[in-house]
Amino acid sequence: MAVNEMAKLTLGPIAYHWSAEERRDFYFRIADEAPVDEVYLGEVICSKRAPFHEADLPTLIERLEQAGKTVILSTLAEVMLKRERKATAEIASMDTPEIEINNAAGLYERAGRPHRVGPFMNAYNEATIAWMAGQGATHVSLPCELPASAIRVAAQSAKDLGIGAEVQVFGRASLAVSARCYHARAHGRTKDNCQFVCEQDRDGMPLRTTDDRPILRVNGIQTQSESYVDLLPELDRLVADGVTHLRLMPQAVDMVSVAAVFHSVLRGAIAVDEAEAMLRGICGEVAFSNGYYYGEAGYRRVASAASS
Amino acid sequence: MSLAELICPAGTPAALRTAVDAGADAVYCGFQNATNARNFPGLNFTPQELRESVAYAHARNAKVLLALNTYPPAGKTDLWWQAADIGAGLGVDAFIIADMGVAHYLAQNHPGIRLHLSVQAAASSPEAIRYYCQHFGVKRVVLPRILTIPEIREIRKEIPCEIETFIFGNHGLMVEGRCSLTSYLTGKSTNMDGVCSPAADVEYKRHEDGSMSSQLGGFTIDCFRCDEKAGYPTICKGRYAAPHRREGYYAFEEPVSLNLSRLLPELIDAGVHAFKIEGRQRSKSYVRGVVSAFRRAVDDIRAGRPANMADLVALTEGQKQTHGAFETKKWR
Structure with missing residues (x-):
C-alpha cells in the first residue's frame, strides 16, 4: 500500500452518554497516545446530556491542542427545542473556523462564515458540495451510505473547490435520528422523564430480531448499525480517490489501539491483513461491515481485492 | 393566501384525476425514477402523463406539485436536472425539494418557479426553515411529523413562508431525509x-x-x-x-397510522396553510374516500360549521391510529 502522509485521521464526537469522568479519561489518553490529527468534541445526539460534560470542554480542548491535535466543536444533529437552538447558535457564533455544523439551523446562524459540514448534513453530491463551499464550508463529511463511485466524484469536487472531504472508516454507522428517545421508550419512560437510562449502554443498546439475530443499536434518539464500519482494506482507494480525512467513531473499545492500527496502515507500516487481525483482536466479537462502500446492504462484509 | 389547502397524493394519472374530482386543492406526484421519495414499481408519471395531468388539474382549478425530493448521489445528478427541466417545462405549480444542490439548480435555472421544502429536508426549527427561504426562495415548508401544535404555532410566527403538515396516512418515525x-x-x-x-x-x-x-x-x-x-x-x-x-x-413504534382529523380545527387555528394526505402508493378508492371526507371537513371548518369528524375517524376504523407527536410531548 502506498505511503500517504497527506490523509488525516480524525476522531468523531462521542455519540453515547459517557460520564464526564469517562470522557476526561478518554480524551486525556487520546491526547497523550492516539495518532489522530483532529478530534471532534461536543454533544451531537441529545441536548439533555450536554450539561453533564460541557463544563469540561475548555480543559479537554486545551489538553488536546497541547498534544498537537486540531479540535473541532460539533453541533447537534437534531434542532427543535429552544435549548437546542441556543446551543447551536452559541457554537455558530464562535470566531474559530473549526466548528462542525450538523443541522441547517447552524448554517443559518453561521451566515456564510467558515465552517465544516458534518455527516448529518446530507452532502450527497457535487452540486450540494459546491453550494456549501460557496456558503463558507471548508470541509464536508460525506453520508455513511455513499458508495465508492459517488465518494470518488464527491471527493474530487471537494478537491477542485479546495475543501476537505471526510469519510467514516471505523465504528457504528448512524442510520437514523428521531424526535423520540428509544432508550426512554425501552424503559417505559418518555424523553422528558428519561432519567438518562442511556448511560447504561456505553456502546449503544443492542436490538435483536425476534429470531435472535443482532440488527441495530439504540442510542437515545439515534439508531445505529449493529456492525462496526471497517474500511481498513479500502483506505488506500479512499485516499487515492481524494478523501482527505478518515474518521474513527469512538466505540467502547480501546480507541488508542484502533487509531494506531489505522495510522500504521496509512503509513504503509503494516499490511492490511495483519491490521485486520489486530483490529479483530481489539474489537472482539462485533461484526465488521463495508457493504455501503460497495453499494450493497450496509451490514454486509464484502471481501476486498486489496486485502488479499 | 388560501387557508387550509388540501394536498393529496397521486401515484398514477387515474389517482390524480380522482383526487382532483374529490376536491383536492393540489395534488403531488413524481416521475418514474429515483428523483422522488415514492419510487415504487407501478407508480408515478411519465412526462407525457404528467403533461395531461397538469392540463386536467389546471382545468379544474387544482395545482400540481412535483416531488423532486430525494438526494442525488454524486455523479448521477443529471437525472435530477432532467426531471427539473421537464417539470418546469410542463408548467407544474411547484417543486417539492430537499437537496440543496437541487434547490440551487432550480433557483438558478428556473427562477420564479415556486419551491416547497420537502419533509425530507428535516427543517424543524425557524432557523433551518429560514435558511432555505433566504437562499432558495422557498415559499412553503412541509414540517417534520415531530412537532406539537403549540410548537407549530410558535414556528409560524418566526418564519417568512407557509406551513404544510401531514394530517393522515403512514407515520414515519425517523427524521425523514436522515434515515438509512x-x-x-x-x-x-x-x-x-x-x-x-x-x-x-x-x-x-x-x-x-x-x-x-x-x-x-x-x-x-x-x-x-x-x-x-x-x-x-x-x-x-x-x-x-x-x-x-x-x-x-x-422498539420504535407500533404499526399505527397517523390520523389528525380531530386536531384539524386546532391546526387551522395554529396557522397551518396546507394539509397533506400521505399515500401515493394507495388505490383510487382510498384516495377518493379520504380526500372527499377531508374536503367536507375542511369546508365545514372554514365556513364555521361543526365538521363531521366521525367520517374521518371512520377512515381508519379497525386499524390502530395515532396523533403522533402533534398532541403531546409525551410521544417523544
Missing part, C-alpha cells in the same frame, strides 16, 4: 433511490406452529401468531428484543 435503515438491510437507499422497505426485498415466512414472520433483506422484522394479521415489514415498525425486553417489543 432501509439501505442498511437492503442496499437500496431511501434518500438516493426513493425507496423504503422495497417490496422486492420483502418475504413472508410461515412457520410450523402456524405463525408467520415478515422479513426484509433476510432479517425478521416482525412475527405474528396465527390469529394476528401480518403487517408489512417496515424497519421502524418492527418488533425486536433488547437486553431487558427479551420478549420482544416495538
Whole structure:
C-alpha cells in the first residue's frame, strides 16, 4: 500500500452518554497516545446530556491542542427545542473556523462564515458540495451510505473547490435520528422523564430480531448499525480517490489501539491483513461491515481485492 | 393566501384525476425514477402523463406539485436536472425539494418557479426553515411529523413562508431525509433511490406452529401468531428484543397510522396553510374516500360549521391510529 502522509485521521464526537469522568479519561489518553490529527468534541445526539460534560470542554480542548491535535466543536444533529437552538447558535457564533455544523439551523446562524459540514448534513453530491463551499464550508463529511463511485466524484469536487472531504472508516454507522428517545421508550419512560437510562449502554443498546439475530443499536434518539464500519482494506482507494480525512467513531473499545492500527496502515507500516487481525483482536466479537462502500446492504462484509 | 389547502397524493394519472374530482386543492406526484421519495414499481408519471395531468388539474382549478425530493448521489445528478427541466417545462405549480444542490439548480435555472421544502429536508426549527427561504426562495415548508401544535404555532410566527403538515396516512418515525435503515438491510437507499422497505426485498415466512414472520433483506422484522394479521415489514415498525425486553417489543413504534382529523380545527387555528394526505402508493378508492371526507371537513371548518369528524375517524376504523407527536410531548 502506498505511503500517504497527506490523509488525516480524525476522531468523531462521542455519540453515547459517557460520564464526564469517562470522557476526561478518554480524551486525556487520546491526547497523550492516539495518532489522530483532529478530534471532534461536543454533544451531537441529545441536548439533555450536554450539561453533564460541557463544563469540561475548555480543559479537554486545551489538553488536546497541547498534544498537537486540531479540535473541532460539533453541533447537534437534531434542532427543535429552544435549548437546542441556543446551543447551536452559541457554537455558530464562535470566531474559530473549526466548528462542525450538523443541522441547517447552524448554517443559518453561521451566515456564510467558515465552517465544516458534518455527516448529518446530507452532502450527497457535487452540486450540494459546491453550494456549501460557496456558503463558507471548508470541509464536508460525506453520508455513511455513499458508495465508492459517488465518494470518488464527491471527493474530487471537494478537491477542485479546495475543501476537505471526510469519510467514516471505523465504528457504528448512524442510520437514523428521531424526535423520540428509544432508550426512554425501552424503559417505559418518555424523553422528558428519561432519567438518562442511556448511560447504561456505553456502546449503544443492542436490538435483536425476534429470531435472535443482532440488527441495530439504540442510542437515545439515534439508531445505529449493529456492525462496526471497517474500511481498513479500502483506505488506500479512499485516499487515492481524494478523501482527505478518515474518521474513527469512538466505540467502547480501546480507541488508542484502533487509531494506531489505522495510522500504521496509512503509513504503509503494516499490511492490511495483519491490521485486520489486530483490529479483530481489539474489537472482539462485533461484526465488521463495508457493504455501503460497495453499494450493497450496509451490514454486509464484502471481501476486498486489496486485502488479499 | 388560501387557508387550509388540501394536498393529496397521486401515484398514477387515474389517482390524480380522482383526487382532483374529490376536491383536492393540489395534488403531488413524481416521475418514474429515483428523483422522488415514492419510487415504487407501478407508480408515478411519465412526462407525457404528467403533461395531461397538469392540463386536467389546471382545468379544474387544482395545482400540481412535483416531488423532486430525494438526494442525488454524486455523479448521477443529471437525472435530477432532467426531471427539473421537464417539470418546469410542463408548467407544474411547484417543486417539492430537499437537496440543496437541487434547490440551487432550480433557483438558478428556473427562477420564479415556486419551491416547497420537502419533509425530507428535516427543517424543524425557524432557523433551518429560514435558511432555505433566504437562499432558495422557498415559499412553503412541509414540517417534520415531530412537532406539537403549540410548537407549530410558535414556528409560524418566526418564519417568512407557509406551513404544510401531514394530517393522515403512514407515520414515519425517523427524521425523514436522515434515515438509512432501509439501505442498511437492503442496499437500496431511501434518500438516493426513493425507496423504503422495497417490496422486492420483502418475504413472508410461515412457520410450523402456524405463525408467520415478515422479513426484509433476510432479517425478521416482525412475527405474528396465527390469529394476528401480518403487517408489512417496515424497519421502524418492527418488533425486536433488547437486553431487558427479551420478549420482544416495538422498539420504535407500533404499526399505527397517523390520523389528525380531530386536531384539524386546532391546526387551522395554529396557522397551518396546507394539509397533506400521505399515500401515493394507495388505490383510487382510498384516495377518493379520504380526500372527499377531508374536503367536507375542511369546508365545514372554514365556513364555521361543526365538521363531521366521525367520517374521518371512520377512515381508519379497525386499524390502530395515532396523533403522533402533534398532541403531546409525551410521544417523544
